[in-house]
Amino acid sequence: MARALVCSALAGLVLVSLALGAASLSEGGGWLLMASRFPRTAAAVLAGAGLALAGVVVQQVVQNRMVEPSLTGTPEAAMLGLLAVTLIAPGSPVAVKMLFAAACAMAGMAGFLALADRVPQQDPMLLPIIGLVYGGILGAIATWFAWYSDLLQYLGMWRLGEFSGVMQGRYEWLWVVAVLAVLLYVVADRITILGFGEAQARSLGLNYAQTRTFGLVVVSLLTALVLVTVGAFPFVGLVAPNLISRWRGDNLRTNLAWIAVFGGALVLAADVVGRLVRYPFEIPAATVFAVLGAAVFLWLLYAAPGRSHG
């Protein structure tokens, strides 16, 4: 029942998103669909799925449900990388920029994990707060750097994720999200076992360090992919995995697909709402989502005081 609901909600949102826009489909027809509406819809679904998956992987790696990539300094580190590559080699192809941003995201995430290993686990709220501060510091460096090099405008674009600029030829990198999702599904059991904590995971014969590094790489890639193509979306990685976990439990072998679908549907919904509220003008999807995400975050806090797992 609930599964059918999620699937039909996503299908309905896709149809609305394809039909919705300032120009009428009867004039532009197929070309409009292929060049703008479909890419925009696909980008929203892929970005949402990628962020939701990144969220659940981070949560397993640090054994804390209240963490998500934007609470680990990862997007800020990716932005720093993107700024650097924009300054040093402005003409480099998107793939190079993306890889450099991903490499910086990895460094940022590794820094966060080093911090996380030193934080006592008794209070699950401590880690997200530390992540927030850590991300704030990296973000401040990025801002200073951008101001100094006159790139503040770019930074503003990356910080506020939205899909109005998505066109054919400008979002295709996001399909890598689908590839990474399949890869994550293959190792879903290992990622679940990571959530048992180091001693238990190793007692089950898992190569803990290797699996953790794999998780770090995937999260960094997902974050960088989404950031470079459409910008940052806080809360998606928090909201989608938590709601799915409440609904279906914690076995990633059976949940991963739902987390991805739900994340995609949420971001697409945020985009559709953002296009409708002041039609024909738009509100960035990230802004819409932040309102919803903040509400759900508060609900999670009050519904489950101090609940973590690991």
Add this chain to the structure above:
Amino acid sequence: MIRIERLTYKVGPAAILHDVDLRLDAGGITALIGPNGAGKSSLLHCIAGLNRPAFGTVRIGDLDPFAAPGSLRARAVALLRQSPAVVSRLRVRELVAFGRWPHHRGRATPQDDAVVARALEIFTLEALADRPVETLSGGQRQRAFIAMTWAQDTPWMLLDEPLNALDPRHARDLMVRLHDLSRAGDRSVIIVLHDINAAAGWADRIVAMKDGRVAARDTTAALLTPETLGAVFDTPFEVLNTGGRPVVVAR
């Protein structure tokens, strides 16, 4: 048999275990007792291959737990750590099934499912099989985790203070089950116990530790003397006998 030779384990510059030599025979229950900070847990983690010692060797049969690949080690020895922090929404059946992971590494066979079903049966978890672990009581949760450790189907089961947070009834139930398991098949249990009387009632052998060293090791009846316990715990003890079973009381 587990053979431990000249084992020294350090955390930073501080030695937690000094030069431990120990042989543990297969079969039955071996209890590790000793004051807080004696190194019981560390020793258990060294045997499980999770704490890498500074010096010395551990052999589980012929297997070196530090050199063997994880998948091989996890089929020789299973450790349940002290009060697992997982407050998880995995269902009990899913949790127990993860005990089979070292065997199938992701593709469960019908045999794996059969072992899981057997584990649920042995630990009377069938009625709870579809409940999320986080909704269980402390006793039920501990049982679910021990069922997972059992499902790992290793000759050696290492349990780190599994009686923590269990009331007397659940603690007794658990010890009875472990006692039966260690009699029935080829399972050997090494268990860290805080409650000396749990060891007195159910263990076949006791290893007493103090300050990172083995202070005494013997059969349960032979080890539980006022002199030995007094020396290990720095507290005067009285050993009573109730129906052929030793009962230890701190004086």
